[in-house]
Amino acid sequence: MIVRISGEGQFTxxxxxxxxxxxxxxxxxxxxxxxxxxxxxxxxAQMLALVEKDGTELGADELEESDVILPPRDVTFxxxxxxxxxxxxIPD
Amino acid sequence: xxxxxGRMSTVIKAKISKLLDRAEDPSETLDYGYQKxxxxxxxxxxxxxxxVTSKKRLQMQSQKLEQQVVKLDTQARQAVSQGREDLARAAxxxxxxxxxxxxxxxxxxKELETQQxxxxxxxxxxxxxxxxxxxxxxxxxxxxxxxxxxxxISEAANGVGxxxxxxxxxxxxxxxxxxxxxxxxxxxxxxxxxxxxxxLTQIGGGQDDIDKELAQIGAGAQVDDELSKMKAxxxxxxxxxxxxxxxxxx
Numbered sequence: 001m002i003v004r005i006s007g008e009g010q011f012t013x014x015x016x017x018x019x020x021x022x023x024x025x026x027x028x029x030x031x032x033x034x035x036x037x038x039x040x041x042x043x044x045a046q047m048l049a050l051v052e053k054d055g056t057e058l059g060a061d062e063l064e065e066s067d068v069i070l071p072p073r074d075v076t077f078x079x080x081x082x083x084x085x086x087x088x089x090i091p092d
Numbered sequence: 093x094x095x096x097x098g099r100m101s102t103v104i105k106a107k108i109s110k111l112l113d114r115a116e117d118p119s120e121t122l123d124y125g126y127q128k129x130x131x132x133x134x135x136x137x138x139x140x141x142x143x144v145t146s147k148k149r150l151q152m153q154s155q156k157l158e159q160q161v162v163k164l165d166t167q168a169r170q171a172v173s174q175g176r177e178d179l180a181r182a183a184x185x186x187x188x189x190x191x192x193x194x195x196x197x198x199x200x201x202k203e204l205e206t207q208q209x210x211x212x213x214x215x216x217x218x219x220x221x222x223x224x225x226x227x228x229x230x231x232x233x234x235x236x237x238x239x240x241x242x243x244x245i246s247e248a249a250n251g252v253g254x255x256x257x258x259x260x261x262x263x264x265x266x267x268x269x270x271x272x273x274x275x276x277x278x279x280x281x282x283x284x285x286x287x288x289x290x291x292l293t294q295i296g297g298g299q300d301d302i303d304k305e306l307a308q309i310g311a312g313a314q315v316d317d318e319l320s321k322m323k324a325x326x327x328x329x330x331x332x333x334x335x336x337x338x339x340x341x342x
Contacts, residue, residue, distance in 0.1 A: 004254070006104055007210060007262040009217065025098020060220035063228060063251030068097040069105040069258075072265065074206075084100045 002058065003051055004066035005073055011055030021050060021068065033085045037077045048073060111257035112250075132256060136215045139263035140208060146270040146277075147204040153280060154197040161190050193280055200273050207266050214259050221252045 001018055004010045013021075024047045031039035047070065058064065071080070097105060164187040171180035225248055232244045 004258065006108075006258055007214065007265070021101075022098045025100045029099040060217060061224035061228070063221060063225055063248040065247070065250045065254055066105070068101045069108055070101050071104050072262070080100070084103050 001067040002064050003055060004069045005048070005051065005071075006069055007072040010058040010062075010064065010066055011051055012058060013051065013055045017050060017054050018068070021047060024050070025070075028080070029084050032077065032080045040077055040080060044075065107261060108254060108257045111260050112253050132260075133215065133219070136211065136218070136259060136263060139266055140211045140215070142270055143204055143208045143211065143266055146273055147201055147208065149277060150197050150201050150204070150273065153277060154194060154201065156284075157190050157194045157197065161187055161194065164190065189283075193283070196276075197280070200276070204270070204273070207269065211259075211262060211266060214262060218252075218255050218259055221255050225249065225252050 001013055001015050002010055003013050003021070024043050028040055028043040028047065031037075031043055051070070071084075164183045168180045168183035168187065171177070171183060228248055229245050232241050232248070235241075236244060
């Protein structure tokens with residue numbers, strides 16, 4: 001599968017990573033909803049680490065749509081709270 | 093693999109798709125819209141230029157504050173040597189405020205620097221993808237039937253489109269951030285205008301008594317120094333401390 005880190009680039013990852021990434025993502029949103037900034041930071045770091053460990057960056061001549069698009073690397077807790085929870089689930 | 097992704101990635105993907113939808117059909121844009129591509133790349137350049145402008149502004153503010161920190165430190169030392177702990181304390185308090193501001197400015201400058209590098213990098217990537225698309229399109233046309241080629245070209249175009257939309261999002265975000273920093277910069281300017289970081293020896297309106305006293309101590313010390321030097325040159329008075337009045341307002 002192809003994962004994009006927004007503002008950064010695309011990576012090819014084994015399809016097996018999809019469920020793990022998905023899980024971490026949902027846990028991260030749950031952490032935001034619970035107001036747990038430290039937990040969110042930790043889960044987000046784990047997601048990035050997974051992409052970095054298993055992913056290979058797509059070449060400049062590879063023109064593919066991403067299966068998963070992650071937020072920018074420096075996404076803040078406040079941004080996550082504003083965008084990924086509750087009302088934020090409906091994109092503007 | 094539709095529907096893949098957790099809640100965060102789904103929202104981000106929806107945002108990108110929305111930006112894509114708002115744009116014209118990417119394959120058309122890429123095929124005929126050279127003008128559109130030029131426009132897009134100019135947008136990127138403008139976004140980067142905005143970041144650079146904000147960065148320079150913050151750097152200038154930071155330099156000014158650095159100078160104030162040095163001045164306030166010197167003044168605190170002068171006050172201590174004159175036995176005026178109260179004045180030294182006032183100067184050091186201002187120095188602390190200035191230092192805190194300075195640290196936050198430096199962090200922001202670094203943030204903007206990273207952002208600038210990232211946008212520049214992404215601009216290069218997008219250019220490369222657009223070029224790759226031009227080449228790939230011809231290869232596809234040569235290799236496949238017209239119907240198949242159309243599907244493949246449109247897939248490739250969506251890939252480039254996503255890159256464009258993502259860069260658009262990155263620029264939006266950079267602009268929001270520099271906007272926030274501008275507001276923050278204005279707040280610092282207001283503090284400056286209120287005299288929070290003022291050089292305490294500056295003469296002019298709005299000086300409080302502490303400012304004046306510190307100014308006098310500074311001036312007094314300088315006068316003492318010069319007088320000692322003169323006395324030494326003229327060979328009179330030896331190393332005695334000159335008995336000079338501190339000033340009329342004391």
